[in-house]
Amino acid sequence: MLRTHTCGELRETHVGQEVTICGWIDTYRDQGGVLFLDLRDRYGKTQVVFSTNNDPALLELSKTLRQEWVIQVVGKVTARPEGTKNPKLPTGDIEVRTSKLTLLNKSVTPPFTPGQRDLPGEDLRLKYRYLDLRRQEMQQTLILRHRIVKEMRDYFDEHNFLEVETPMLGRSTPEGARDYLVPSRVHPGKFYALPQSPQLYKQILMMAGYDRYVQVARCFRDEDLRADRQPEFTQLDLEMSFVTADDVMGIIEGLVARVAKKTLGIDVPLPLPRMTYDEAMERYGHDAPDRRFDLEIVDATDLAAKCDFRVFRAAAEAGERVRGLNAKGAAEKYSRKTIDEITEWVKHDFGCKGMAWFKVEAGGTLASPIAKQFSAEQLAEFATRFKAEPGDFIVFIADKFEVTCKALYGLRKKFGVELNLYDPKAMNFSWIIEFPMFAWDEESKTWAAMHHPFTAPRPQDIEMLSTDPGKARAVAYDLVINGSEAGGGTIRIHDQETQSKVFGLLGIDEATARERFGFLLDALQFGAPPHGGIALGIDRWIMLFGGLDNIRDCIAFPKTQKAADMMTEAPGTVDLKQLRELSIKLNQ
């Protein structure tokens, strides 16, 4: 070892010892006759001192050192003189008086330094990721990530789970997200696909009798990115045999409580609250509601049906919904101009025809440009329904149910942030259960699996698969943390008959099913046990437990919004020779 100690561990108890430490020069303070520098490594910072009293030649040498150079220092740990201790540093009571200095490596002048006050732009951070990762915040996040993943592995090990690796090179299935494809050299014209999740493999493992499987699994989806979405991400994937949904949720709840306790020191009361999908859509307009604050959607379709305002009445009569939100005390915050901007936003982003709104005046009456189109009694009814109080700001969306959900979900989120409706440090965990089996896809005019095609319907809904597929509910459960989908799973179909029926509804004929999932259908015939599981989005867990608002900050080497790596400049071009070997010809 080139060092006896790290830069984070020396304390007053080490005073008098001769130590050797290595690290990067964080900052230096040249005072002429004495020079201080903070030596930094992963573990912390330690002040190193050079002075004329000590060794004038060494002091001269130290004056040539610059930021981010890597040095080795041999010296004696000494207590800092009274009045010069630095309470901001854990090592601030001591310093190292240097007797030997070795320059291990120089650095060119870096574009930014880990300690600088203003964070550089994200593109620069990503290009020089090795400098960015030297920052304490990034280190803390990666350490948190390590701790959470280790906690998960320990937990599942204690609960008798086996970690089994599944292939990265699989076959493409057109369902779901777009695949990342890998051309096969040996099979010209054929392609592997990187896994979107290890779904089928883990089900096969259940059929193979490995009744508790877990894996920290990398997954790939070639879809457009978001603040919380990367093209490659990591799931804590698990599957269990001979279990009910309650069993799977119970295991996960134990994990949630343990991780929350160990990382944030908070006690999560169990069991976690559960809400059905339908209820979540009614109350919050979304299947992953942020329940750190109330502000629930209020339905007023019945009042709309009998009111004089044509827009409302027409919507209600057309079978649409008229729903709204009461942003308590927000009337003054939103000016006419701002409201117009919000209206444009909901029209553009969610396809609403418009947004009606009222401000509640001192006397409790509803004021709005459209108020005169209602009778006083009607206004009073709406006011009562929304529990209107002076100063409140009430917005309405009259549209198809799905549109009201999207718009009101968006508005609720906006109000939550802008009106400070929640403590940003609060953590809220809940389950959303009983998702629909299918969603109608307007484009292809077919039913599409809401989760995936192997999801088991509730036993009492099996009949509905044939009669009313849209009403059938799945044995499915999503873990929601602070309005973010932090995990999702289902009990799977384990008999071939139900599986065939579901494939049929999804427009997958028998031949196609055989071609794509033949191995699964075969396996189902060889004694498949009842089984189910869940996958947790590890990157999102790190975001949530780390209080971060960006998934890139949770990943050592993330990709930009256009799925590029700014450091390696992937994706890149390849030689014609490589393409020829793969029997691939480009279109230009």
Place this chain on the structure above:
RNA sequence: GGGGACGUAGCUCAAUUGGUUAGAGUACCGGACUGUCGAUCCGGUGGUUGCGGGUUCGAGCCCCGUCGUCCUCGCCA
């Protein structure tokens, strides 16, 4: 694919709403300083205003295109 924001010194930002030689802090280079810790003080180097067109007497600022980063809708079984 659609909408929006941003792009000025190595870095973080400013530049009177189109007007003289594009500024500041920091970094970097040189100098001073024996207890600093965001050290301080003095001096200095540093600019294709992302790129390409256009409008104008005159463009960092206006217009068109393009590239990049971010946010967002679609998309993400």
